[in-house]
Amino acid sequence: MTQGARLKGLVLSGGTGSRLRPFTYSTAKQLLPLANKPVIFYVIESLVQAGIREIGVVVGGAAEQIQGALGDGSSFGAELTYIYQAAPRGLAHAVQTAEPFLGEDPFVVFLGDNLLRGGIAGHVEAFMASTAEAQILVKRVANPGEFGIADLDGNGHVRRLVEKPLQPPSDLAILGVYMLRRRFFEAAQTIEPSRRGELEITDAMQAMIDSGIEVCARVVSEDWIDTGSPADLLLANRMLLGEERVDYARHESSSPDGLVQVAPGARLSGSLVTGPAIIGCNAEIIDSRVGPDTSIGDCCRIRDARVEGSIVMDGGVIEGVALRDCIVGKNAVIKAATSGQVLEGLLVGDDGRVELR
Helix, strand or coil: CCCCCCCEEEEECCCCCHHHCCHHHCCCHHHCEECCEEHHHHHHHHHHHCCCCEEEEEECCCHHHHHHHHCCCHHHCCEEEEEECCCCCCHHHHHHHCHHHHCCCCEEEEECCEEECCCCHHHHHHHHHCCCCEEEEEEECCCHHHCEEEEECCCCEEEEEEECCCCCCCCEEEEEEEEECCHHHHHHCCCCCCCCCCCCHHHHHHHHHHCCCCEEEEECCCCEEECCCHHHHHHHHHHHHCCCCCCCCCECCEEEECCEEECCCCEEECCEEECCEEECCCCEEECCEECCCEEECCCCEEECCEEECCEECCCCEEECEEEECCEECCCCEEEECCCCEEEECCEECCCCEEEEC
């Protein structure tokens, strides 16, 4: 960041997470764990790594959960301010709600359920050194009709933003990170709700472009995931586990293999853990095989089981079954009377119970 510049962060953590049910019936989508850490933690860390310490967090119905998880931000080296959005009326409305906090300062908007490998520090530096009033990040995708798409000129300036077009003008998907200055608020006051009944951030930025205001884009090559569905969660979990570089944790009668992190208090016996994988505090892995691409949360119990490519949240119990590409909620139980049954793609919400006979 340019020395002396005052740049703030804004994390948007509203929304219902309907595509992530049953898990979001009881947990905010931004708090679902990836590599045993809530998604929103990675977002806050990315902002702090870019030199941004003053961060506003826009919250809605899950305000108490999110504030309880993040606290005052001191554990991240940040100072957090919570901003309540009474109703989910769109991303532009969420930013408008935060205007008193943002004041005259430039700011970075980061969606609380998005992950970008490699962070945003370089992009922040480029924005602060530019004259642009707005900067977006875009990435080439194979299915542009499923995303908001940016049409750029040869100099990296945005000509047009289109939401999920039938005939995409490019293959450049808009990521959930926006770098903005004060003139955004002027443009946001001119837009109308979209077909979804929301004030879209892309509409506000298009209004800036139509008024001749400079909006630029940077094309990223790093992995980006919007963790909006169970498949996306599993993909993001796999990506993050692959970034861990930790020593093996060896236990009697058990052998970790590959990139494996075993937290304090965990007990492994007669088991093989194949990385990348992470085992949470006080978990028990007995006579089982875990991994690769698997997160086992705190206080879980895995016995006579096989768990691969899956997320098992805190307190989960897995006995006598083989799970592949599954997500198991907090304190959920999956048991089989006879071992060896294979379950693939299973989603079990918090406190759920599955018994196979």
